[in-house]
Amino acid sequence: MGYMHQVFFGGKGVYACRDCHTHIALRSRVESRYTGQYGRAILFIDVVNVRAGSEDKRSMTTGVHIVRDIYCMKCHKYVGWTYIKAFEPDQRFKEGKFILERELVYDVTREWGVC
Amino acid sequence: MTLSLGGAHAPGEDPAAPAPRSSDADLLQSPAPGPGLRRYPGLDQEAPRVCLRESQFDEEQVVRLLLQELHDRGFADTFAQLQRESGYTLESEPIARFRSSILAGEWGAVEQALLTIGIAAQDSAKAALFIVKRQQFLELLEARQLKQALLILQNELSTLTSDTRQLHQLSSLLMCPTPEDLRTAADWDGGSGRSRFLVLESLQAYISPGKMVPVHRMETLFGQAIAHQCNTCRYHVRPATQGLYMDHTCAETAFPPELQIALTGHGDEVWYVCFSPDGRYLASGSRDKTCIIWDTRDYSIVHRLAGHDGEVSYLAWSPDCRLIVSASSDKTLRLWDVESGEHLQTFRGHAETVASCQWLGDSNRFVSGGLDHRIIIWSTNGNIIKQISSPRVHDLVVSADCRLLLVADDKSDIHAYDLTTLTFMYNLEEPAVVMSLALSADAQYCLAELRSGELHMWDLNTRMRIRTFTGHSQGNYVIRCAFAGLDDRLVATGSEDGTMFVWNRDTGRLLAQLKGHSDTINVCSWSSKMAALATAADDKTIRIWPAYHGAPSDNSQQSGRPRTADGSDVSEDDDEDDDDDNQSVGSEMHSASASIHFSN
Numbered sequence: 281m282g283y284m285h286q287v288f289f290g291g292k293g294v295y296a297c298r299d300c301h302t303h304i305a306l307r308s309r310v311e312s313r314y315t316g317q318y319g320r321a322i323l324f325i326d327v328v329n330v331r332a333g334s335e336d337k338r339s340m341t342t343g344v345h346i347v348r349d350i351y352c353m354k355c356h357k358y359v360g361w362t363y364i365k366a367f368e369p370d371q372r373f374k375e376g377k378f379i380l381e382r383e384l385v386y387d388v389t390r391e392w393g394v395c
Numbered sequence: 396m397t398l399s400l401g402g403a404h405a406p407g408e409d410p411a412a413p414a415p416r417s418s419d420a421d422l423l424q425s426p427a428p429g430p431g432l433r434r435y436p437g438l439d440q441e442a443p444r445v446c447l448r449e450s451q452f453d454e455e456q457v458v459r460l461l462l463q464e465l466h467d468r469g470f471a472d473t474f475a476q477l478q479r480e481s482g483y484t485l486e487s488e489p490i491a492r493f494r495s496s497i498l499a500g501e502w503g504a505v506e507q508a509l510l511t512i513g514i515a516a517q518d519s520a521k522a523a524l525f526i527v528k529r530q531q532f533l534e535l536l537e538a539r540q541l542k543q544a545l546l547i548l549q550n551e552l553s554t555l556t557s558d559t560r561q562l563h564q565l566s567s568l569l570m571c572p573t574p575e576d577l578r579t580a581a582d583w584d585g586g587s588g589r590s591r592f593l594v595l596e597s598l599q600a601y602i603s604p605g606k607m608v609p610v611h612r613m614e615t616l617f618g619q620a621i622a623h624q625c626n627t628c629r630y631h632v633r634p635a636t637q638g639l640y641m642d643h644t645c646a647e648t649a650f651p652p653e654l655q656i657a658l659t660g661h662g663d664e665v666w667y668v669c670f671s672p673d674g675r676y677l678a679s680g681s682r683d684k685t686c687i688i689w690d691t692r693d694y695s696i697v698h699r700l701a702g703h704d705g706e707v708s709y710l711a712w713s714p715d716c717r718l719i720v721s722a723s724s725d726k727t728l729r730l731w732d733v734e735s736g737e738h739l740q741t742f743r744g745h746a747e748t749v750a751s752c753q754w755l756g757d758s759n760r761f762v763s764g765g766l767d768h769r770i771i772i773w774s775t776n777g778n779i780i781k782q783i784s785s786p787r788v789h790d791l792v793v794s795a796d797c798r799l800l801l802v803a804d805d806k807s808d809i810h811a812y813d814l815t816t817l818t819f820m821y822n823l824e825e826p827a828v829v830m831s832l833a834l835s836a837d838a839q840y841c842l843a844e845l846r847s848g849e850l851h852m853w854d855l856n857t858r859m860r861i862r863t864f865t866g867h868s869q870g871n872y873v874i875r876c877a878f879a880g881l882d883d884r885l886v887a888t889g890s891e892d893g894t895m896f897v898w899n900r901d902t903g904r905l906l907a908q909l910k911g912h913s914d915t916i917n918v919c920s921w922s923s924k925m926a927a928l929a930t931a932a933d934d935k936t937i938r939i940w941p942a943y944h945g946a947p948s949d950n951s952q953q954s955g956r957p958r959t960a961d962g963s964d965v966s967e968d969d970d971e972d973d974d975d976d977n978q979s980v981g982s983e984m985h986s987a988s989a990s991i992h993f994s995n
Binding site: 282283284285286288289354 | 666682707708724748766787789805828830846871872873874891915919933936
């Protein structure tokens with residue numbers, strides 16, 4: 281692991297950890313939005329400032345996937361997960377991408393004006 | 396009949412008929428006084444001098460340098476004898492008179508001599524005369540003969556130079572009330588001090604070196620030779636103490652891997668380590684929210700500094716080694732006393748992780764930079780002296796003279812500030828985000844570790860990137876680079892595969908890849924006093940790498956094997972043991988004394 285270099289975004293549309301306001305993702309990197317079994321979720325192409333946990337095989341409404349939970353690098357709170365492998369062919373596009381649970385992050389620029 | 400000089404013949408030389416050198420003929424026609432031939436007692440004929448060896452250097456130059464050395468060291472008899480025997484003199488009569496007139500302050504004679512000696516270019520003659528007249532002017536002022544001094548200024552100094560700023564400065568010296576004021580204002584140590592000698596030295600630049608040999612020339616040449624040996628030395632971790640008989644060279648392999656010492660004691664990844672300036676202690680900061688101060692003689696734990704609510708990301712020793720400041724992701728800095736391990740102050744003022752901190756020359760003030768767009772100068776009593784808004788600071792370094800502050804921001808630029816006024820000076824642009832910075836002690840070179848896995852070195856005088864070091868692996872984690880070796884001659888950085896890379900700064904050659912750690916190396920620190928590198932890694936250990944056998948940090952003679960801080964021998968996978976150790980050691984944690992809190 282190590283001392284992670286904290287990334288900051290400028291501009292608008294920055295999603296941050298609700299607890300410690302660490303920047304995690306940009307609105308321009310959103311691929312799609314879902315409402316899954318855990319609530320509203322956003323699929324991002326890439327995220328920053330997160331650490332991934334260990335691999336876990338889960339069955340979700342869309343099928344069986346191998347995922348790793350991701351945690352905010354600062355406060356270590358769970359914020360979502362990333363897809364490592366999808367067993368359904370039509371879900372393969374999610375591999376390597378990240379889900380953030382909508383309740384656990386917030387759009388920092390919309391609520392504060394600037395980040 | 397020829398005879399050789401001195402006693403034994405040189406090996407291989409035919410004593411019966413050594414060939415006389417062609418320069419013997421020149422000796423006979425030498426213009427200098429004194430015969431070039433030696434009279435041997437008891438011989439009627441004069442025997443030519445036999446030179447034992449051909450030399451690529453001109454004999455006149457070599458002999459005159461020898462004469463200068465003999466003269467400076469006070470060997471008067473040998474000096475006279477060498478002049479007679481060689482036929483060369485150190486200085487001709489006019490030059491010798493010139494030298495003595497300057498040192499005696501006979502300015503009229505000096506002016507005359509300058510004309511006869513002959514200085515080539517017209518403006519050089521003016522510049523030389525200006526130096527002489529300036530000294531005369533200052534000495535007259537010192538003796539309170541203001542009227543004569545003024546005459547010199549008006550009639551002579553003003554015609555000799557077009558530099559009006561200097562003329563104004565000289566005329567302002569007329570106002571000085573006392574000789575002490577004059578001396579401090581003119582940065583001049585008085586007619587009876589070294590100033591006349593300095594005038595002589597500066598005039599040498601205008602006189603051909605053939606006429607007047609530059610002062611202590613042989614010593615200068617020796618110094619250049621030693622400096623060259625040090626510059627071309629591959630590793631340069633040991634000082635050049637071998638004298639003049641042998642060339643200096645550092646050992647074939649620096650940092651022998653068998654000398655490494657592993658220190659355990661932290662419960663989590665170690666994120667920072669640095670030696671104290673006097674080499675007596677080593678301080679480390681960790682993700683386990685504590686710092687440890689180690690004694691470098693036996694690597695025992697002196698103090699465990701607990702109190703931070705977040706991981707410790709940076710440490711800074713005060714110049715007098717009595718205080719240490721730790722910076723943390725809990726947005727505070729804490730000041731600790733090294734002797735007692737006591738927590739002295741908490742500094743609250745940053746709104747985000749404090750990235751880096753450095754002391755400002757004395758042990759009263761230090762500067763910190765955070766990810767919250769703030770650079771703050773603190774006093775050790777807890778007050779904020781100055782605060783500016785800046786780009787987000789990921790790392791900052793301060794020059795030794797406290798004039799320059801370099802800051803790595805989050806947009807791949809390095810910002811340079813004038814530290815005395817905290818004003819922005821210039822930018823150095825990098826192609827990728829800068830993770831960490833290092834500055835050489837002479838503030839000439841700066842290292843920037845990039846996220847792309849390259850280590851860039853900048854020359855701060857020309858503000859150009861002059862070298863790139865690659866080979867180590869780097870990702871999203873901050874790996875701190877450092878200068879190492881004597882005179883910052885080496886560059887060291889860690890790598891994500893647990894090896895430590897060491898390059899020669901000037902040639903760029905990879906000197907060593909030190910293996911020992913099992914996880915990402917976060918930081919490295921060099922101590923000249925201990926002649927060792929210290930590295931800290933994510934495997935919760937710190938390793939000490941002595942630069943050579945017998946270095947002050949090398950204690951392999953005592954135990955014979957690399958060892959840990961508590962004295963047990965190091966084994967390959969320590970991780971379980973470390974956790975147990977820390978459970979018991981944890982009870983020794985010093986409780987923080989009452990700290991002074993601020994309201995923001």
